[in-house]
Amino acid sequence: MIERKDLISDFASIGADELLDAAQDFKGKGYRLGQSCATKIPDGIEVLYSFERDNVIKNLKVTIDDKAPELRSVSAVYGYAFMYENEMHDLFGIKFKDLSLDYGGKFFKIAMETPWNPALVKGGDE
Amino acid sequence: MAKRTIIPFGPQHPVLPEPIHLDLVMEDETVVEAIPSIGFIHRGLEKLVEKNEWPEMVYVIERVCGICSFGHGWGYCKTIEGNMGVEVPPRAEYLRTIWAELGRIHSHLLWLGLTADGFGFESLFMHTWKIRETILDIFEETTGGRVIFSICKVGGVRKDISNEKLSEISEIIGNLKVELSELTDVFLNDVSVKNRLVGVGVMTKEEAVEFGAVGPTARASGVDNDVRRDGHGAYGELSFVPIVEAEGDCYARCKVRIREIFQSMNLIRQAVKQIPCGAVSVVVKGNPSGEYVGRMEQPRGEAYYYSKGSGTKFLERIRVRTPTAANIPALVHLLPGCDLADVPMLVLTIDPCISCTER
Numbered sequence A: 001m002i003e004r005k006d007l008i009s010d011f012a013s014i015g016a017d018e019l020l021d022a023a024q025d026f027k028g029k030g031y032r033l034g035q036s037c038a039t040k041i042p043d044g045i046e047v048l049y050s051f052e053r054d055n056v057i058k059n060l061k062v063t064i065d066d067k068a069p070e071l072r073s074v075s076a077v078y079g080y081a082f083m084y085e086n087e088m089h090d091l092f093g094i095k096f097k098d099l100s101l102d103y104g105g106k107f108f109k110i111a112m113e114t115p116w117n118p119a120l121v122k123g124g125d126e
Numbered sequence B: 001m002a003k004r005t006i007i008p009f010g011p012q013h014p015v016l017p018e019p020i021h022l023d024l025v026m027e028d029e030t031v032v033e034a035i036p037s038i039g040f041i042h043r044g045l046e047k048l049v050e051k052n053e054w055p056e057m058v059y060v061i062e063r064v065c066g067i068c069s070f071g072h073g074w075g076y077c078k079t080i081e082g083n084m085g086v087e088v089p090p091r092a093e094y095l096r097t098i099w100a101e102l103g104r105i106h107s108h109l110l111w112l113g114l115t116a117d118g119f120g121f122e123s124l125f126m127h128t129w130k131i132r133e134t135i136l137d138i139f140e141e142t143t144g145g146r147v148i149f150s151i152c153k154v155g156g157v158r159k160d161i162s163n164e165k166l167s168e169i170s171e172i173i174g175n176l177k178v179e180l181s182e183l184t185d186v187f188l189n190d191v192s193v194k195n196r197l198v199g200v201g202v203m204t205k206e207e208a209v210e211f212g213a214v215g216p217t218a219r220a221s222g223v224d225n226d227v228r229r230d231g232h233g234a235y236g237e238l239s240f241v242p243i244v245e246a247e248g249d250c251y252a253r254c255k256v257r258i259r260e261i262f263q264s265m266n267l268i269r270q271a272v273k274q275i276p277c278g279a280v281s282v283v284v285k286g287n288p289s290g291e292y293v294g295r296m297e298q299p300r301g302e303a304y305y306y307s308k309g310s311g312t313k314f315l316e317r318i319r320v321r322t323p324t325a326a327n328i329p330a331l332v333h334l335l336p337g338c339d340l341a342d343v344p345m346l347v348l349t350i351d352p353c354i355s356c357t358e359r
Helices: A016-028 A081-092 B046-050 B057-062 B069-084 B090-118 B122-143 B163-189 B191-197 B205-210 B215-219 B250-274 B323-334 B340-349 B354-358
Strands: A008-013 A032-041 A044-053 A056-064 A070-072 A095-097 B004-009 B021-027 B030-037 B289-298 B301-310 B317-321
Touching: A008 B289, A016 A044, A016 A056, A016 A070, A032 A081, A032 B289, A032 B301, A032 B317, A044 B301, A056 A070, A056 B289, A081 A095, A081 B323, B021 B340, B030 B323, B030 B340, B046 B057, B046 B317, B057 B069, B057 B317, B069 B090, B069 B289, B069 B301, B069 B317, B090 B122, B090 B163, B090 B250, B090 B340, B122 B163, B163 B191, B163 B250, B191 B250, B191 B340, B205 B215, B205 B323, B215 B250, B215 B301, B215 B323, B250 B340, B301 B323, B323 B340, B323 B354
Parallel strands: A008 A056, A070 A095
Antiparallel strands: A032 A044, A044 A056, B004 B021, B021 B030, B289 B301, B301 B317
């Protein structure tokens, strides 16, 4: 028999300049990067990073400007973050500084025009 | 330095079950770099959250994958239940576990068949898929569907399986074990099969952790990681220890999946013996608000589900991070150094599901 461990899913908002240090801190404590994604919100773009250890998921939210979305990549800490960050770059137009493996906007080749960020489309509105 | 050439591999290729494109930078017959691109079958399923009410989204999320459709439906329901604090009846948890393990058997058998096809062993491919057909028949009899089941809902499941039918399923699974044992012998001991798999695409435990690999891909490299260990569903009441192999090559990835099929069969038989009586769903009132991140062990590995509720019938965001998305970094790092002829085996043995990854 396995002892049941209920999943804990916590959320915290942090500033963009705190993200890399926070990621480093999580790595030091043995957390894995579970996923990362972006969400368009009225005030900009919300980027979510989920770190997991022993069925506890710590989620960090960073809100960035949608007119010039830019964020420091966490791929220096979690190498495999390049997959999520290339996806967010291609679909949401977020530029990641110091991305360890940058496919230059050619990772997600979809039929629709990207990024899906009205603020980045010339003359676009919501 | 040898002259470098680029060989485009995919998205359409005889050994590729899924449309991923790889630009393989070659020096003679050796891969020196692999540049992936995806998106050819992107369907925008997450965007549909704006048009579908959250109870209906389970039908959309199931369609993330035609192979682990039950698992994705359960993952979504589990996340919304976590968000809303819904307690699911124990019988429903057992039924979900049984369907999820049937899904794992079906997925691994599908993968074994495709891999046999990939290394040119057509009769092995056909025998494997013949066994898989029996699992699909069980799905059809118990849910009405062979690919998309629509059986899971927030708060439980839509339909019960009678105890007589469960005993019958247990017996069918017992008979399949015998048939599968013969195939296992070929997959694990045939010289021509071993020549294609042993020592190919080795990923050490340290590399698997560094590249963030999940599921059988990681467990074949000695990473003892399986979401089922948290005891969700009925797993907490069943005897379960993750299957782990240490070699980290294509053969180990094949071996883990074969052993997991037998393990899933055991889990189903245990669950059938222990399943309690009672309701299979509860009424769920209200709408999700706030955020929640849940995870599930799909056949290909750990999947993440992020939901952001608005307190209305429409969620603000749903995000599915599939196991293949987590295994692509491992693939990109594994390919350099391998022979061109081994590329298909390396790609196949991470069991890529690209339509899931693109959603």
